[in-house]
Amino acid sequence: MNMKSTLFKSASLLGALCLAISGCSQTKPANNDAETTVYFNANIITQNPDMPRADYMAVSQGKITAIGLGDDVDITEPLLGAANRLDMNGATVTPGFIDSHVHVRELGLDAVKADLVGVKNVEDIVARLKAYAPNPTPGQWIIGQGWDEGYFGSVGYPDRAALDAAFPDNPVGLESLHGFAGFYNGAALAVAGIDVNSPDPEVGTILRRENGEPTGVMLTLAQGLVNQHKPKRTQAQLEEAIKAGLLKMGRAGVTSVHEAGMAADDVDAFLTLAERGELPIRVYGMLDGNNETLMQDWFARGALDDPDDWLDIRGVKVFYDGSLGSRTALMAAPYSDHPERANPTERITPDAVLSLGEQSAEHKFQMAVHAIGDEGNNRTLGLYERALSTQPAHDHRWRIEHAQVVLPDFYDRLAALGGIASVQSSHAVGDSGWAEDRVGPDRIKHAYAWRRILDAGGRLALNSDLPGEPWEPMETLYFAVTRKRLDGTSADDGTADDGWYVDQALSVNEAMHAMTVENAYAAYQEDALGSLAIGNWADFVVLSDDPAAVAPDAIKDIDVTQTFVAGKPLNEFKASKE
Incomplete structure (x- = not known):
């Protein structure tokens, strides 16, 4: 069919x-x-x-x-x-509207998790969890999402003591807003066998109390030590979550999405939905480039190009560094605030990224690398330049996902490469309360710098990275034009202002163009969408x-x-x- x-x-x-x-x-x-x-x-x-x-x-x-x-x-x-x-x-x-960087499965699954968006302390977290699961069955996992690792990275990460007291008989796993940290109680750590003697994984950090015991906060890939023990969703549940997420987005005005980082089970679910005619809006798939087995299978198979554009799979999404909020992004110089708390992370080696790039160029797949820190972006551009130099010229349209903090030469190099900066307007306003603390007053001028990218002749794809921040198209457009939060402020003191580094804001026409035409271009679909x-x-x-x-x-x-x-x-x- x-x-x-x-x-x-x-x-x-x-x-x-x-x-x-x-x-x-x-x-x-x-x-x-x-x-x-x-x-x-x-x-x-x-x-x-x-x-x-x-x-x-x-x-x-x-x-x-x-x-x-x-x-x-x-x-x-x-x-x-x-x-x-x-x-x-x-x-x-x-x-x-085309949202060119989403995690739609997570959007669907979030409906069955405790909502922790906006919590300011561990007491808030416990109250939300008590409302979500007032009488949980002993042994039942309690899953929540949405606590902001950037905010807590500034005020101090929480400790699990309150979670242990509130839920002594239930493992608790709480996903952060942007996915770069997890928060777990003692029962969850016990299920995973994590204790004072557990070493940090090769990529990731177990935060610890003074006596060496885990606080319950795990950064980047350390989360996997516990997450692998959480109940797994069935394939039918994944399909329903994807469909629910797509329908929710469609009702908000999104007619096409770029799914950023499809795992193998995600691919199966999207393919099944497509074959059954159950995709309500269009999907451009970016495979999980950190999964070597998945990528070798797809390089052998070749890209999926649906002539009717319901499901194309051509992208390779690579998680390279971490996040600015959790101080795990790769920076060329130490973090300006609390450099001793930083844990810069390479989630994949440069050699592996280069190999993926060379194979992607050979098999005509599109690279899309997550890069947040200025050194992370610098290395990604360098790897792109090396990989493309070994291949015949082709219409690669390689992307850098986030391009959040960059070095001054980034703009001209991106434009010369013909690359695409895939950016999120919500991140600028969501991070405005602490981003300058992380990088200081000089480097912040080259952060969330959309105007500089355009002025250098670069291409800009504008999207949401949902479900981490407000994501509806009119919100994305508002953030891009005003550089303000939804309450009209850009500062934590709550006072109204003209916007956060508003010199980097976009006009309405520029932002709408980036949300439609440029996002179609970023998926090779500008002749149809x-x-x-x-x-x-x-x-x-x-x-x-x-x-x-x-x-x-x-x-x-x-x-x-x-x-x-x-x-x-x-x-x-x-x-x-x-």
């Missing part, structure tokens, strides 16, 4: 379309062609430089067949043929307001009222298991 053949099996009824968009009206010509719908009287932001704005668009069999300007659409014109007509009443229409043009897939969203017409601070309040994928409203999606 074609992987897309059952995705949208039934044709959309015009009445259902009309209900999906508040206040729309419809007319049908006498000679009706039910396969074509014309959306007119719309404010269409096309992201097509040849026609930046339009007010009508015709869609047939999932693709755009006409788009243009006019006071109305004459349904008798040969260009449009006989068609259903849908009056949009001036609503703003944009290309569907990212802009509303004839021949492209009809992936689009309807907004309550025009982001370019409202005050920047109001962007976050814009609603996505409907999402269309291949011309069909997402609220009509029915997963098929035939």
Whole structure:
């Protein structure tokens, strides 16, 4: 069965379309062609430089067949043929947003974990866990996520004593906001056999009390010592989590995602969903490059390129260094605050990254390396330059995921390489309370420096890295334009201001371009996705307001009222298991 053949099996009824968009009206010509719908009287932001704005668009069999300007659409014109007509009443229409760095399985799974986002101390953590699991069965694991390792890295990491007292009979495993630390109680450490005599793993750190006992906090790969003992999800549960995450994203206006770091079981789940026609939005897969067995299998197999763009697998996502918040990112000079607490981490050797790069170039896979620290980014660029120099020139579009803190020569080197900086606007505002403490007033000028990347001629892909921070497209856009948190501040004292290093902010048009066209380019899909043009897939969203017409601070309040994928409203999606 074609992987897309059952995705949208039934044709959309015009009445259902009309209900999906508040206040729309419809007319049908006498000679009706039910396969074509014309959306007119719309404010269409096309992201097509040849026609930046339009007010009508015709869609047939999932693709755009006409788009243009006019006071109305004459349904008798040969260009449009006989068609259903849908009056949009001036609503703003944009290309569907593409989130080019996500962990969608985790988004789906987070719904069944204790939510720890925003906790400020261990007492907050215990209170959240008590509300989540007031009477747990002895021996049952309690899983939570969302405590901010960057914030706690500034105020002091928590100790497990309060967790031990609250849950003496239950292993507790708490994932951090960005995934670079875990927090465990004594019962979980006992299950894993971790005690005062346990050595640190080769890559990772067990934080310890003065007497050598583990505090319960494990950095980077040390988490795996305990996580391997947590209950594993079944394949059916993974599939349901992925589907739930994709649907949630779709309803928020995302029509395509780039899944960053597919493990082997993730690949199986995505492939199964695609074959069953149960992917509600499009997926571009980046394989877990740290898994040598998985990569050798895929290099032998070759990239997956679906002509209908429901599931492509072509990327190689490599975790190289750590994070700034946990002081595990690779820096060229010591951390400015508490260098004695830093544990710079290489999660994979440079030789292994170089080998992956050479094989990726040979087999036409796209490298995408996680690099946070300035030295991590410097080494990644150097490895890219070496790997590509040994191969015939090709359209590689290699990416650096995060490009968070960089050296001054980074911008010109990235542009000369033809690489892509894949950045997260939420990280800048989420880290604004402590990032300058980590790197000091000079290096911070080359951190989250999106404007410098663009000014040097580099390409910028803008995304969320969900589920670690607020991720909905209007939030991502707001962060990029204002460099403010959702409460209008960028400082921990809660006072309103003009934004954090706002000289590096993007304009609305630049940010929207990076969230659509550039993200499509970053997946080799710019000829089919990212802009509303004839021949492209009809992936689009309807907004309550025009982001370019409202005050920047109001962007976050814009609603996505409907999402269309291949011309069909997402609220009509029915997963098929035939």
